[in-house]
Amino acid sequence: VLQVAPASITTVETNVLPSGGECSIVGDLQVLQPYTVQCSGWSNDAQFNSMYNGVRLSDAFIDDAADIFSVGPPGQVTVMILIRSSAYLDAIACYPIEAHFAESTRTNEEFVSDALNMASTTRNRGVLSVVAQATVDAANNGRLTVEQADEIVVAVIDSILADSKATATNVSDDDIANDFAAVSAIVIALSPEFIGAETIATLIDEYLEDRYDAIDSLVANEAIGSDKLGRMMSSVVNMLDGLLSTLGEEGRLSTDDNNALANKIVDRVTECSSIALTQARPGRSVTFSSASTTVSGTKFIADNESMQVPPSCGVDTQSIVIPPTFLESQA
Numbered sequence: 001v002l003q004v005a006p007a008s009i010t011t012v013e014t015n016v017l018p019s020g021g022e023c024s025i026v027g028d029l030q031v032l033q034p035y036t037v038q039c040s041g042w043s044n045d046a047q048f049n050s051m052y053n054g055v056r057l058s059d060a061f062i063d064d065a066a067d068i069f070s071v072g073p074p075g076q077v078t079v080m081i082l083i084r085s086s087a088y089l090d091a092i093a094c095y096p097i098e099a100h101f102a103e104s105t106r107t108n109e110e111f112v113s114d115a116l117n118m119a120s121t122t123r124n125r126g127v128l129s130v131v132a133q134a135t136v137d138a139a140n141n142g143r144l145t146v147e148q149a150d151e152i153v154v155a156v157i158d159s160i161l162a163d164s165k166a167t168a169t170n171v172s173d174d175d176i177a178n179d180f181a182a183v184s185a186i187v188i189a190l191s192p193e194f195i196g197a198e199t200i201a202t203l204i205d206e207y208l209e210d211r212y213d214a215i216d217s218l219v220a221n222e223a224i225g226s227d228k229l230g231r232m233m234s235s236v237v238n239m240l241d242g243l244l245s246t247l248g249e250e251g252r253l254s255t256d257d258n259n260a261l262a263n264k265i266v267d268r269v270t271e272c273s274s275i276a277l278t279q280a281r282p283g284r285s286v287t288f289s290s291a292s293t294t295v296s297g298t299k300f301i302a303d304n305e306s307m308q309v310p311p312s313c314g315v316d317t318q319s320i321v322i323p324p325t326f327l328e329s330q331a
Helices: 108-121 125-140 146-162 173-190 197-220 226-247 255-276 324-330
Strands: 022-026 034-040 046-052 075-085 088-101 285-289 294-298 312-315 318-321
Touching: 022 075, 022 088, 034 046, 034 075, 046 125, 108 125, 108 146, 125 146, 125 173, 146 173, 146 197, 173 197, 173 226, 197 226, 197 255, 226 255, 226 285, 255 285, 255 294, 285 312
Parallel strands: none
Antiparallel strands: 022 034, 046 075, 075 088, 285 294, 294 312, 312 318
16 A cells, blocks of 8 residues: 655745846947946845856946946947845846947057056956957957057966966955856967967966965865856866867977977866865766867765775766776775
């Protein structure tokens, strides 16, 4: 006889997302020209941020949307306005705005001067991302010479490396996540034509080393969860994939230098899966895929006597079953 207990009713309450307001962008909508975000009709405790290409344009949510510093990216884009209540910090509404930013009417010299000034004076990752994309667009359209574009690119990369925020002791996981998203967007925009071998080596040896140290500190203090670690590492894999595509350009590097940097990139990609699994429970697997790279990792307990099926690692046909001898040696 099968007895079924009456179903219990569970009530789940969630925070209500901000609603009822509207936002717009105003100003001279040209590439690399500042514009203003205007929002109205939201609750009095509303806070605002803006996101372009997956990167926040302000380090923190602010009370007045007009205070968000924004500059125009090239072409037709979606600018995402983020709205939250100061009482419910994790309940964030997204307000997309479609906009077209026309080619700048400034002279080439003025364009270069403004881009260099933005790249050298701001540490805002969102602005740096826009400067990088605008530079590539202008160079591809023949507006900038390769030398002019290279000068701006060097300034953008220098600003990234000069920013010590991600290595500070009080850095948050949100800061690092936004940092990775921004640098990934910048690298993908600049690759493969505008990133040289020296920059690649610097990003791998200095930038990622510093950021991994900051993540280690967060993990040690239990200040970050496995899901956010996974999203961070996904951004890193995309960035490394962009660097790897740069190495594929014929004649840019000698064969030995090309292979050495490619091996470093592969090592960093492999390290991503290890970092992503740091906070995960045994039995969890992670897989990161990008245009030309796939990395997979599995966390398991080597001396688990109750394990009925040996753990495996990999994707589809490219996978392996961990041999018993390895498990025994690690127990």
